[in-house]
Ligand SMILES: Nc1ncnc2c1ncn2[C@@H]1O[C@H](COP(=O)(O)OP(=O)(O)OP(=O)(O)O)[C@@H](O)[C@H]1O
């Protein structure tokens with residue numbers, strides 16, 4: 286059963302801002318990465334999952350319940366870590382933890398204490414004087430103190446130092462191993478790579494790509510860049526490739542007699558046989574990893590900014 290279903294979600298703020306016809310599903314036990322440049326619509330989507338704002342069109346179902354109408358019931362079993370944290374400044378960390386525990390009806394503090402220890406939270410001081418990182422740790426502890434089955438994390442490690450970022454990644458993995466369902470919005474590749482099963486990419490409010498992370502991690506397609514001695518060799522190589530169904534030309538630079546060729550691992554012998562008939566100047570593999578995909582996504586969105 287899907288724990289989280291987003292169906293044709295639209296929230297139009299005007300001037301092309303908002304989210305438009307977004308659909309994806311997160312299955313039980315999955316860590317789902319939600320990526321996109323600044324202003325793409327991640328937090329807007331997440332706020333609708335939380336029932337803070339009402340979708341204009343479409344529907345969100347969390348654990349079988351409607352995200353807008355049944356948000357109070359949903360939140361009993363959901364932990365939400367917002368991107369921007371606002372805490373009441375007139376309290377100490379300890380008072381805030383107590384207040385949140387009362388609101389949630391928590392009597393057993395063993396999980397809360399476990400989180401305090403894990404994230405090395407020092408809750409005693411006043412929130413007014415707490416460092417940004419310490420406030421984020423407090424937000425983490427109070428977001429997950431009720432040990433929820435669904436975690437919705439909007440850029441959870443921003444403001445945490447590298448050691449604490451790693452502690453957080455470990456926490457996500459630990460929760461996943463317990464069968465929790467996690468939606469994670471992030472700009473940090475390391476975090477995504479270490480945790481996510483599936484990924485959706487959003488740009489300008491529209492979902493542009495959804496895929497299984499392992500498909501890219503264990504990509505069986507290879508790409509090589511070849512340069513030939515002269516233009517005649519380059520031309521005849523192109524002709525021989527055109528006749529071959531298993532080798533694909535993915536780019537050419539005629540001025541430099543260069544070709545980029547892709548093939549699947551199973552066709553490696555064919556690639557070697559064809560290439561060995563031509564005199565090469567050089568040949569190098571172009572590795573395309575999940576990180577390359579991640580970066581090319583950001584770079585192409587940067588280029589599109591007018
Ligand atoms: N309440 C609102 N009224 C009008 N426009 C809004 C509102 N909330 C968000 N927007 C706009 O909608 C777009 C998406 O914003 P959103 O906060 O969802 O982006 P994001 O993907 O979370 O970005 P970031 O990575 O910077 O957190 C932005 O252009 C933003 O200015």
Ligand SMILES: [Mg+2]
Pocket residue numbers: 327328329368439
């Ligand atoms: Mg955001």
